[in-house]
Amino acid sequence: MADRPATVADVHEIAAGMPHVSRIEGSKAGNAVYQVGGKSFVFFRTPRSDAVDPDTGERYADVIVIWVESEADKLALTQDPASPFFTTSHFDGHPSVLIRQSRLGEIGLTELRELIQDAWLGRASKRRAERWLAGQSG
Numbered sequence: 319m320a321d322r323p324a325t326v327a328d329v330h331e332i333a334a335g336m337p338h339v340s341r342i343e344g345s346k347a348g349n350a351v352y353q354v355g356g357k358s359f360v361f362f363r364t365p366r367s368d369a370v371d372p373d374t375g376e377r378y379a380d381v382i383v384i385w386v387e388s389e390a391d392k393l394a395l396t397q398d399p400a401s402p403f404f405t406t407s408h409f410d411g412h413p414s415v416l417i418r419q420s421r422l423g424e425i426g427l428t429e430l431r432e433l434i435q436d437a438w439l440g441r442a443s444k445r446r447a448e449r450w451l452a453g454q455s456g
Contacts, residue, residue, distance in 0.1 A: 324429070357442075360437055368407060
């Protein structure tokens with residue numbers, strides 16, 4: 319089956335489908351935050367002054383934050399200016415990347431699934447991560 323462009327619904331489905339996940343509303347705006355063991359691994363961010371349209375200065379209202387394993391992973395996703403992934407100075411030293419909902423279609427469902435699963439693995443307890451990984455082989 320061919321890969322298809324990722325969607326916002328896919329973000330919710332994949333994140334919510336991981337084991338031991340809680341979805342909470344992260345702000346008065348009701349933005350979804352997905353957590354495992356009380357640790358966020360994907361969240362929908364409220365508009366902030368550090369992520370703005372360079373032409374209009376308007377705050378992006380559609381930013382999703384996804385945890386990554388390392389600074390090297392973050393750099394690999396954000397260093398190409400054409401990449402839909404980006405970061406801001408607010409996230410310097412923080413193991414996460416940002417992507418706008420409006421640009422999710424620039425990545426495939428397979429890549430999105432891998433990113434979210436890796437985000438979950440990076441935040442889950444060692445035991446939960448090992449149990450989930452063991453269930454994936456075979």
